[in-house]
Amino acid sequence: MKFEAVTIKHIAQELGLSTSTVSRALRDSHEISAATKKLVLEHAKKVGFKPNRIAQSLKERKSLSIGVIVSEIANSFFSQVINGIESIAYSHGYTVIIAQSMESADRELSNLEYLTSSSIDGLIISVSAETKNYSYLKKLHERGLPIVFVDRAIDDIETHKVIADNFKGAYKATKHLIQKGYKRIAILSNNSSLSISQERLDGYRAALQEAKIPVKENLITYCDHGGMIYAEVENAMKTLLKQRIKPDAIFAGSDKITTGCLKFMKQKNIRTPADLALIGFSNTDLTELLNPPLSVIRQPAFEMGQASASLLLSLIESKKLHTKFETRIQSTELLIRKST
Amino acid sequence: MKFEAVTIKHIAQELGLSTSTVSRALRDSHEISAATKKLVLEHAKKVGFKPNRIAQSLKERKSLSIGVIVSEIANSFFSQVINGIESIAYSHGYTVIIAQSMESADRELSNLEYLTSSSIDGLIISVSAETKNYSYLKKLHERGLPIVFVDRAIDDIETHKVIADNFKGAYKATKHLIQKGYKRIAILSNNSSLSISQERLDGYRAALQEAKIPVKENLITYCDHGGMIYAEVENAMKTLLKQRIKPDAIFAGSDKITTGCLKFMKQKNIRTPADLALIGFSNTDLTELLNPPLSVIRQPAFEMGQASASLLLSLIESKKLHTKFETRIQSTELLIRKST
DNA sequence: TTGTATGCGTTATCAG
DNA sequence: CTGATAACGCATACAA
Numbered sequence: 001m002k003f004e005a006v007t008i009k010h011i012a013q014e015l016g017l018s019t020s021t022v023s024r025a026l027r028d029s030h031e032i033s034a035a036t037k038k039l040v041l042e043h044a045k046k047v048g049f050k051p052n053r054i055a056q057s058l059k060e061r062k063s064l065s066i067g068v069i070v071s072e073i074a075n076s077f078f079s080q081v082i083n084g085i086e087s088i089a090y091s092h093g094y095t096v097i098i099a100q101s102m103e104s105a106d107r108e109l110s111n112l113e114y115l116t117s118s119s120i121d122g123l124i125i126s127v128s129a130e131t132k133n134y135s136y137l138k139k140l141h142e143r144g145l146p147i148v149f150v151d152r153a154i155d156d157i158e159t160h161k162v163i164a165d166n167f168k169g170a171y172k173a174t175k176h177l178i179q180k181g182y183k184r185i186a187i188l189s190n191n192s193s194l195s196i197s198q199e200r201l202d203g204y205r206a207a208l209q210e211a212k213i214p215v216k217e218n219l220i221t222y223c224d225h226g227g228m229i230y231a232e233v234e235n236a237m238k239t240l241l242k243q244r245i246k247p248d249a250i251f252a253g254s255d256k257i258t259t260g261c262l263k264f265m266k267q268k269n270i271r272t273p274a275d276l277a278l279i280g281f282s283n284t285d286l287t288e289l290l291n292p293p294l295s296v297i298r299q300p301a302f303e304m305g306q307a308s309a310s311l312l313l314s315l316i317e318s319k320k321l322h323t324k325f326e327t328r329i330q331s332t333e334l335l336i337r338k339s340t
Numbered sequence: 341m342k343f344e345a346v347t348i349k350h351i352a353q354e355l356g357l358s359t360s361t362v363s364r365a366l367r368d369s370h371e372i373s374a375a376t377k378k379l380v381l382e383h384a385k386k387v388g389f390k391p392n393r394i395a396q397s398l399k400e401r402k403s404l405s406i407g408v409i410v411s412e413i414a415n416s417f418f419s420q421v422i423n424g425i426e427s428i429a430y431s432h433g434y435t436v437i438i439a440q441s442m443e444s445a446d447r448e449l450s451n452l453e454y455l456t457s458s459s460i461d462g463l464i465i466s467v468s469a470e471t472k473n474y475s476y477l478k479k480l481h482e483r484g485l486p487i488v489f490v491d492r493a494i495d496d497i498e499t500h501k502v503i504a505d506n507f508k509g510a511y512k513a514t515k516h517l518i519q520k521g522y523k524r525i526a527i528l529s530n531n532s533s534l535s536i537s538q539e540r541l542d543g544y545r546a547a548l549q550e551a552k553i554p555v556k557e558n559l560i561t562y563c564d565h566g567g568m569i570y571a572e573v574e575n576a577m578k579t580l581l582k583q584r585i586k587p588d589a590i591f592a593g594s595d596k597i598t599t600g601c602l603k604f605m606k607q608k609n610i611r612t613p614a615d616l617a618l619i620g621f622s623n624t625d626l627t628e629l630l631n632p633p634l635s636v637i638r639q640p641a642f643e644m645g646q647a648s649a650s651l652l653l654s655l656i657e658s659k660k661l662h663t664k665f666e667t668r669i670q671s672t673e674l675l676i677r678k679s680t
Numbered sequence: 681t682t683g684t685a686t687g688c689g690t691t692a693t694c695a696g
Numbered sequence: 697c698t699g700a701t702a703a704c705g706c707a708t709a710c711a712a
Contacts, residue, residue, distance in 0.1 A: 358684075398689070399687080
């Protein structure tokens with residue numbers, strides 16, 4: 001900050017003490033007399049002293065701050081995750097530094113370099129859909145940076161991963177559609193290189209196979225940026241609807257894809273479920289207000305954020321980030337609503 | 341970060357140079373020979389040198405980071421604002437530190453104290469609905485901390501304020517309801533101590549007065565936490581609907597209040613606009629997908645975030661934060677949709 | 681063109 | 697119990 005802040009030195013001068021005495025008094029050291037402590041503490045409060053965290057960080061080699069990289073803040077799933085992270089971090093005296101990759105591997109890398117130039121104690125990341133080369137991230141981890149993955153993880157890096165049960169979510173959603181009598185269930189998947197996409201596809205396939213419905217490859221489409229670009233969804237839908245035998249139900253593989261589908265269907269005047277059934281991942285609470293309300297798979301985003309932050313803080317404090325590695329899975333709920 | 345990072349000192353030793361030479365070479369100083377520069381730069385790249393931002397901050401007395409305090413991250417309006425802020429900050433090499441007040445004055449103060457302990461170069465804040473005492477904020481500003489208000493400002497503090505045209509937005513929305521023939525238009529306002537609430541109420545009153553419709557105080561209700569607590573909205577709605585002469589239209593004064601109203605009406609099976617018309621502030625794109633689509637007043641949240649960040653950065657760089665003070669108003673759009 | 685010394689604010693070590 | 701001093705990593709005024 002530009003403005004003149006009160007430092008330990010000022011207090012020391014004004015009180016005729018040494019900086020070390022003041023420092024110790026402020027930290028409530030046992031080797032300082034009660035009288036001096038009282039004097040220093042009262043004066044410090046009076047002049048509004050706040051220890052300079054930057055100087056503390058430099059000395060202690062930690063910053064009491066954690067970095068968070070998500071694909072997009074203005075995405076209800078991620079904003080809820082961040083909310084959870086912030087709530088835990090706040091209660092432990094940590095600052096949260098936010099960056100967004102906008103699904104770009106370049107931006108992700110640049111954010112990574114920036115955040116890790118000795119200014120964060122740990123990192124929570126949901127990798128971008130575009131990321132193929134994670135050697136930099138891996139190197140950071142090997143060099144000792146505590147990392148926790150949330151939602152989108154990299155299997156190669158052995159650390160905590162906080163992921164919803166994507167397989168089960170997708171399985172249940174698909175099964176639900178099957179039970180409703182739908183036979184030609186198409187899926188608009190997120191980028192195929194993401195682990196969550198694979199898990200969701202697996203769940204989708206499993207449900208179909210269980211019902212002895214053949215998995216048709218032409219009913220599987222991909223939105224490489226997770227629907228962040230509406231045209232992706234539009235193209236996928238158009239392709240699907242152009243086929244000789246059209247799908248009778250759609251399974252949307254991400255939050256943005258779900259809203260994209262809704263938008264598309266609205267535009268084309270395709271009613272759900274009458275003309276085409278729709279189900280998808282979604283974390284916005286407005287889906288229940290639609291008419292008819294939309295059944296969705298909701299991820300426990302807030303809780304996932306909280307879990308990631310707790311795990312990260314424990315990694316930071318224990319410093320044993322390679323020894324006890326575990327994956328936490330939190331379950332996803334399928335919210336069945338009238339429409340689908 | 342815990343792991344051993346490469347410092348200037350290491351490079352200097354390995355190259356048999358002094359730290360100052362290395363430092364200057366890295367900063368491309370003109371007083372360093374091309375040969376040395378090349379040597380240093382190449383070696384630095386090879387060993388993956390990243391300047392320690394904490395040390396730089398301590399030295400330069402600035403941190404290249406800005407603090408952001410909003411009431412709640414997982415609120416579409418604010419997450420869009422943050423998105424805008426981050427996009428500008430990123431392109432200027434600044435880090436964004438996020439904190440949320442959850443509409444609590446206490447949390448706001450504690451966040452403020454934390455962020456300003458010499459670790460941010462400037463602050464963008466949307467004050468909490470609960471905040472009455474802003475003396476701490478004012479003191480910070482007087483002591484030289486660059487501040488920009490976004491959406492919710494404090495008039496007393498003379499600095500940039502990025503605010504949508506709330507008066508016009510509310511005026512247009514109310515006028516629209518009047519033109520549709522509604523006569524008993526109720527308003528669910530945000531906390532009355534917020535400037536935006538007053539502006540919106542003024543717009544509401546102006547439209548009514550222009551149409552010679554008397555302003556009835558019993559049609560004006562307040563949700564003190566801006567609808568963050570659903571019970572607030574529920575109570576307000578129940579109160580309104582219990583009156584002898586019920587309102588025929590509702591004007592919701594914030595994002596959360598709007599969704600709260602939608603939820604309430606859904607629960608009680610009150611159709612809009614058939615039973616009760618609804619219009620409100622909202623920044624979620626799902627409102628257009630409702631059936632019928634909901635007319636809303638949308639704030640240019642992303643742009644407001646961008647504007648705040650630009651203004652803040654100019655304040656930080658010019659350092660003349662008290663000399664040229666101005667308020668930027670960005671207009672709000674009223675999205676007229678089928679339903680209302 | 682390069683090196684030496686100093687300080688940013690804090691804490692820790694070592695004396696006193 | 698308290699004080700002087702060094703150190704964290706970097707940048708710069710001052711010497712050379």
